[in-house]
Amino acid sequence: MNALAPAGAIMAGAGQSHGAGDVRAQHAEEIENLLAAVNQQLRMPSDRTDCIHLLESMLGFEGVVGWSEDLAWGLGNEEYEVDCPGCRTGLFIVLGERGFFSTSEDYALSDDDVETRPLLPANPANLDGIGRRLHDIALSDGQHEVAHALTHVFGRATCPDCTTEFSVAGRISADWPAVR
Numbered sequence: 001m002n003a004l005a006p007a008g009a010i011m012a013g014a015g016q017s018h019g020a021g022d023v024r025a026q027h028a029e030e031i032e033n034l035l036a037a038v039n040q041q042l043r044m045p046s047d048r049t050d051c052i053h054l055l056e057s058m059l060g061f062e063g064v065v066g067w068s069e070d071l072a073w074g075l076g077n078e079e080y081e082v083d084c085p086g087c088r089t090g091l092f093i094v095l096g097e098r099g100f101f102s103t104s105e106d107y108a109l110s111d112d113d114v115e116t117r118p119l120l121p122a123n124p125a126n127l128d129g130i131g132r133r134l135h136d137i138a139l140s141d142g143q144h145e146v147a148h149a150l151t152h153v154f155g156r157a158t159c160p161d162c163t164t165e166f167s168v169a170g171r172i173s174a175d176w177p178a179v180r
Contacts (some may be wrong), residue, residue: 004038008057024063035061042141051143052076055134066176067130075149082171086164093157093168095149102157117158119168121151131169
C-alpha cells in the first residue's frame with residue numbers, strides 16, 4: 001500500500017469532531033494535489049489491493065461519507081458484516097475467493113456446510129451514482145476482478161434465515177451518519 005492510502009483514510013475522518021477546525025478548507029490545495037496523485041496512480045498498473053485502497057483514498061479526498069471509510073475494508077477482506085433488514089440477523093456478505101454469497105453462519109471457521117444464498121450482482125449497465133463510477137474506474141484501469149466484486153457490492157442479497165431480499169450497498173451504508 002502506498003502513502004496515498006493512509007492520507008486518504010485521514011481525510012475520510014476529517015469531518016469528524018476532532019477540534020482541528022475545517023481541515024478541508026485549511027488544506028484545500030494539498031487535498032487537490034493528493035487527489036490528482038491518486039487519479040494518476042489509478043491509471044497505472046497495480047494489483048487488486050492497491051486499486052481498492054486508491055479508490056477508497058480518492059473518495060476520502062473527495063469527502064464522500066461512508067464509502068471512503070468502508071470500501072477497502074470490505075473488498076480487501078472479501079466480506080462485509082450487515083444486519084438483515086427483515087429479521088435483524090447478523091449476516092456475512094462474502095465477495096471473492098470463497099464465492100459471492102450471504103450467510104448467517106461463521107463460514108470461515110466452519111468445517112461443515114453452511115447455508116448460503118448467492119448474491120445477485122447488479123447489471124453493470126444499470127449501475128448509477130457511486131457504484132457506476134467505481135465500477136467504471138476499476139474496469140477502465142484493467143481491474144476486472146475489482147469491477148466484478150463491485151457489481152455484487154451494489155447488487156442484492158437474500159437472508160438465508162428469513163428470505164428477505166435487500167440491497168447490499170443499502171445495508172452496508174445503513175449505519176452511516178446522514179450527509180449534512
